[in-house]
Amino acid sequence: MQQVAATVAPGQDTPQDTLTIDRLKAYYINEHYGIKREIRAVDDISLVVRKNEIYGLAGESSSGKTSLIKTLAGAIRPPMRVVGGSVTFDFGGERIDVYRQPEKMRAARWRNLSYIMQGSMNVLNPVRRVKHSFRDFALRHMDGANFQQRLEAHLQRLQLAPTVLEAFPHQLSGGMRQRLTIALATICEPEFIIADEPTTALDVLVQQDVLALIKEVQQRLGSSVVFVTHDMSVHAAITDRLGIMYAGRLVEEGPTAEIFAHPQHPYTAHLINSLPRIGDLRIRKSLSGKPPALVDPPGGCRFHPRCPLAIERCKTEPPPMLPSKANGRVACHRAGEAEVA
């Protein structure tokens, strides 16, 4: 990979990778009465997140998307273990291998790597004023001088009045609280932000404001964002590139616009085609079956029992990840044939 000098201003087209995940495997390993069970929540995933981009992760429940973001943040606990592969961050030239340099990773938390979580009520301390949550989270990660002024200036940039600092979380609306968690996650101007379903719990009218705010902050800081949601419309609105997960594996990846225009994997095609649209009354189909249990996933391609295009080969041979026609990668023996399905 070409190394780009750290002095390059954000916003320019410099494909520098902030995060590199290489053949990552993270399993839940349980042992009951001598019987070992493995749940392959993250199974051989490789991907990069570039500087200054929003990378979307889409998938259903039990697709492994939450396990993947926990693993890349180094926030996993037994019984989950990394059994192979690596996660490497590059914060302005400083490379950190998450699982080999845990002390460096600790120092990078919040300063370089932060999170926007789904339940804002669980982030802001419910019995203390908002300003205390900011102190508790951020103060130790940044220079303490003029903390109050910097905090207010930061809120000002996010269109939040400084008076909210004196409020208790229950006095604020859901959209307001979610904006505060974004403020909290971005106050240290991190290079990397993980956003886990940040708009799922919000009312529709507030959703767009919160998405616009995330986009705006991301562009101003030039940060990389991994944005997790099951809602394909949200991916369409905000992500630059998109990875689709199914049963612990990445099945397709590419620029969001091209994936929506030409989905290459039958699962991706289904996710996009099944969305109802206002003004369009065509019958939307549903897939048969259900997402597989990760304890005992089907052999071959994990999607084959539900796939309308499955052939003999799909039952035995796991498809490799290969370059796709949608300018990305896809793991499917019949890639590209699903476009009109």
Next chain:
Amino acid sequence: MRAYVLELDHVSKVFPVGGLFSRRRLTAVNDVSFALAEDRPEIFAVVGESGSGKSTIANMILGSERPSSGHLRFGGVDIATLRGRKAREAFMARVQPVFQNPFEAFNPLSRIDEYLFATAHRFAGADAPQRKHEIADEALQRVGLSMAEIKGRFPHELSGGQLQRIAVARALIPGPKLIVADEPVSMIDASLRMSIVNLFRALRDELRVSIIYITHDLATAYYISDRVIIMRKGIVVEQGEARAVLDNPSHPYSIALKNAVLPPDPIRASAIIRARGARATIPVDGG
């Protein structure tokens, strides 16, 4: 006079809020009227955000909440006048609920088929195990499942989509005229969601059951419903034929709600977000 399955006649619901001596009142539902015709089953969508009063309407239709004023009539009889267990059960058999979260609707420690058998016993008068089995199987066939698939299974062994279809099958056993579905797909995985939505359409067309579809999702409301009311803070701001209302909403709130739906199209959706970000005045909605 036309016969109605369900009639809401100037229905309001007021909740006291705050402590014992507080005089504050919250009007959750404010003067709502609509009626579903007997001879023409339909899917009737009640659309609104949280706090719009849509779930309070569902509770009142199911008879678990009484209106503060106005009348709800089911088959011409005021629900508030039902007295005694017999009358209540006859009413419950005709109006059946489907809830939002199928994982919470089923007891995790009971087998799924027990639910269906209990409903068959109580509402369909089946006593012999063989008969219960038949009734349950017939209802499951309606929703694209069968007894063979679920016999002896526990809720955690099934997907959300399957559980929700079983919840619908259970609701069908008493032979209802009306199903009240409160956000029935919001907890269901994307690849299974349309199976539930399409099922409602089949129930309307094949079993001639009317459905009250309560949702915040305009896109699915547009897709399946015949008529729609849009609610805000307990008040119906707009109502009418679903396609007409959602293609051309006229109330500012309906327009805002429609504009808040992100199209599943990266070019249009990202343009909406950019335009929103450029407007430097994001209203601060706290307080």
